[in-house]
Amino acid sequence: xxxxNNLKAWLYLLPAILFLGVFMxxxxxxxxxxxxxxxxxxISQTYTGVGLGNFGHVLSDPFFIQALKNTLILxxxxxxxxxxxxxxxxxxxxxxxxxxxxxxxxxxxxxxxxTLAVGLVFMILFARTxxxxxxxxxxxxxxxxxMVDFINGPYWAKMLVTCLYTVWIVMPFKILILTSxxxxxxxxxxxxxxxxxxxxxxIFRKITLPMISPTVFYLIITGFIxxxxxxxxxxxxxxxxxxxxxxxxxxGYVYDMLYSDKGGYPGYAAAAALLLFAIVFTITxxxxxxxKNKVQYM
Amino acid sequence: xxxxxxxxxxxxxxxxxxxxxxxxxxFPFYWMVLTSVKDTAAYxxxxxxxxxTTAPTGENYVKAxxxxxxxxxxxxxLIFTIVTTGLMMLVIVPAAFAFARLEFKxxxxxxxxxxxxxxxxxxxxxxxxxxxxxxWGFQKGxxxxxxxxxxxxxxxxxIYLLKENFEAIxxxxxxxxxxxxxxxxxYxxxxMVPISQPTIVTIVILKVIECWNSYVWPRLIxxxxxxxxxxxxxxxxxxxxxGRQDIPAMMAAVVVVSVPLIVLxxxxxxxxxxxxxRGGTKG
Numbered sequence: 001x002x003x004x005n006n007l008k009a010w011l012y013l014l015p016a017i018l019f020l021g022v023f024m025x026x027x028x029x030x031x032x033x034x035x036x037x038x039x040x041x042x043i044s045q046t047y048t049g050v051g052l053g054n055f056g057h058v059l060s061d062p063f064f065i066q067a068l069k070n071t072l073i074l075x076x077x078x079x080x081x082x083x084x085x086x087x088x089x090x091x092x093x094x095x096x097x098x099x100x101x102x103x104x105x106x107x108x109x110x111x112x113x114x115t116l117a118v119g120l121v122f123m124i125l126f127a128r129t130x131x132x133x134x135x136x137x138x139x140x141x142x143x144x145x146x147m148v149d150f151i152n153g154p155y156w157a158k159m160l161v162t163c164l165y166t167v168w169i170v171m172p173f174k175i176l177i178l179t180s181x182x183x184x185x186x187x188x189x190x191x192x193x194x195x196x197x198x199x200x201x202x203i204f205r206k207i208t209l210p211m212i213s214p215t216v217f218y219l220i221i222t223g224f225i226x227x228x229x230x231x232x233x234x235x236x237x238x239x240x241x242x243x244x245x246x247x248x249x250x251x252g253y254v255y256d257m258l259y260s261d262k263g264g265y266p267g268y269a270a271a272a273a274l275l276l277f278a279i280v281f282t283i284t285x286x287x288x289x290x291x292k293n294k295v296q297y298m
Numbered sequence: 299x300x301x302x303x304x305x306x307x308x309x310x311x312x313x314x315x316x317x318x319x320x321x322x323x324x325f326p327f328y329w330m331v332l333t334s335v336k337d338t339a340a341y342x343x344x345x346x347x348x349x350x351t352t353a354p355t356g357e358n359y360v361k362a363x364x365x366x367x368x369x370x371x372x373x374x375x376l377i378f379t380i381v382t383t384g385l386m387m388l389v390i391v392p393a394a395f396a397f398a399r400l401e402f403k404x405x406x407x408x409x410x411x412x413x414x415x416x417x418x419x420x421x422x423x424x425x426x427x428x429x430x431x432x433x434w435g436f437q438k439g440x441x442x443x444x445x446x447x448x449x450x451x452x453x454x455x456x457i458y459l460l461k462e463n464f465e466a467i468x469x470x471x472x473x474x475x476x477x478x479x480x481x482x483x484x485y486x487x488x489x490m491v492p493i494s495q496p497t498i499v500t501i502v503i504l505k506v507i508e509c510w511n512s513y514v515w516p517r518l519i520x521x522x523x524x525x526x527x528x529x530x531x532x533x534x535x536x537x538x539x540x541g542r543q544d545i546p547a548m549m550a551a552v553v554v555v556s557v558p559l560i561v562l563x564x565x566x567x568x569x570x571x572x573x574x575x576r577g578g579t580k581g
Contacts, residue, residue: 009402027426
């Protein structure tokens with residue numbers, strides 16, 4: 001009886017184990033091999049040696065350095081900005097009653113949109129072509145400043161529109177999570193503070209912020225991880241040739257190394273992917289260590 | 299008295315702030331619809347874009363379906379979404395059941411292994427998966443569908459979510475069914491699945507959204523345009539289709555791609571938001 005049950009359980013698990021084995025566990029081992037096989041040739045499936053050559057190549061590749069720089073700027077700007085604005089909006093939402101549901105619905109919309117599709121809307125809003133100045137540039141001119149093409153123009157302009165679009169895309173998730181965190185703070189604390197005559201700024205600093213700090217911290221970590229994986233948003237804004245636009249990201253670099261028309265270098269792709277994983281892992285670890293004393297868990 | 303006035307002013311400011319953000323969120327959608335109904339020639343003559351159009355036209359929508367194979371991309375995406383989601387349910391429901399209800403050797407260890415797989419980013423495994431699919435020949439002809447679907451039919455996270463849900467169902471129900479001689483499979487399908495329906499619906503919706511928006515894997519796997527999904531279809535329109543000259547037609551395609559998910563969201567609003575706050579990522 002017991003034996004039969006054992007077998008049955010494994011049968012129920014078999015499809016999941018098969019798929020996870022083939023498409024997750026095996027690739028995980030395999031990617032490490034790829035990263036160490038130097039000058040791997042994808043057609044003849046041969047390589048010249050084993051070593052850290054792929055990592056050396058990737059780290060000295062100017063395209064990778066550019067991608068690393070772009071990704072870091074994106075992370076450093078968009079994570080604090082989006083988390084900060086989300087917190088303000090969630091605080092606003094939690095202090096109103098009328099129209100609250102309507103606002104929440106609207107704010108969530110970017111989550112359910114196709115990143116590639118809506119990115120094209122941002123592109124035409126910010127681009128300045130020979131046919132049209134584009135809406136944003138028309139506004140800039142109306143305010144008396146000099147127009148700039150945000151899509152094919154200077155680096156800072158391209159980075160600015162990338163950051164804006166990224167923030168626009170990641171806000172729904174953060175607003176949603178922060179709103180429910182604020183709603184779950186025990187109202188008795190606020191009542192007690194009111195009785196004591198505490199100012200609203202003090203209530204925020206002494207009650208609200210400590211109570212929601214685990215959530216904020218969770219959002220910062222997931223925000224970091226998400227921003228490090230940026231890629232589709234950039235494709236939507238600047239097209240598939242991100243290297244030419246100077247706007248590639250680490251993930252974009254990995255894929256460029258894989259696509260057969262341009263790349264077909266799984267060794268470089270594997271090395272870059274492992275570097276990305278190492279960076280994300282380290283930052284998450286530092287975050288966890290740093291937060292241990294700062295975050296109050298409920 | 300003064301305090302009341304202050305409260306009203308600050309309430310007003312809060313609403314102003316909320317309305318401004320709502321405007322920022324909605325404006326791209328407005329602009330996309332507006333541009334999609336502008337006449338192409340008229341649009342190209344607007345050095346400064348107009349905020350409204352007096353002569354809306356549906357012509358761009360006709361172009362979106364006739365000049366590029368948007369209809370085909372749509373059908374591909376539909377097939378991909380339905381089959382992937384369906385297969386995934388067939389994989390994760392039994393797995394979640396085994397973890398929640400059955401006793402077997404090595405259960406704890408296996409579950410820990412499953413959980414540890416949640417930390418693995420897709421970027422790390424995609425390289426080998428690509429090679430695997432190419433080696434199996436699943437990026438040629440109609441086999442492309444298999445190549446698109448197979449790597450995305452398991453999700454450790456959803457197994458975990460479902461397992462938690464199954465475990466919340468009281469043991470008494472299971473024991474009673476055992477006494478009645480109900481088989482495990484029958485119990486799973488007739489009792490557990492119906493009871494867990496809200497969670498299952500949430501998982502299905504989240505997976506549908508994920509499938510509809512997936513871009514990176516389809517771009518790797520689809521060599522021929524006739525197997526494109528909407529995301530790479532839109533990108534192809536932008537790079538080599540009419541996207542360069544005909545912005546209104548491109549925006550019509552963007553509207554067509556965006557509408558299904560927005561409708562899905564408006565219908566299942568509460569389920570989607572609850573599901574995402576329990577286990578969504580992106581951001």
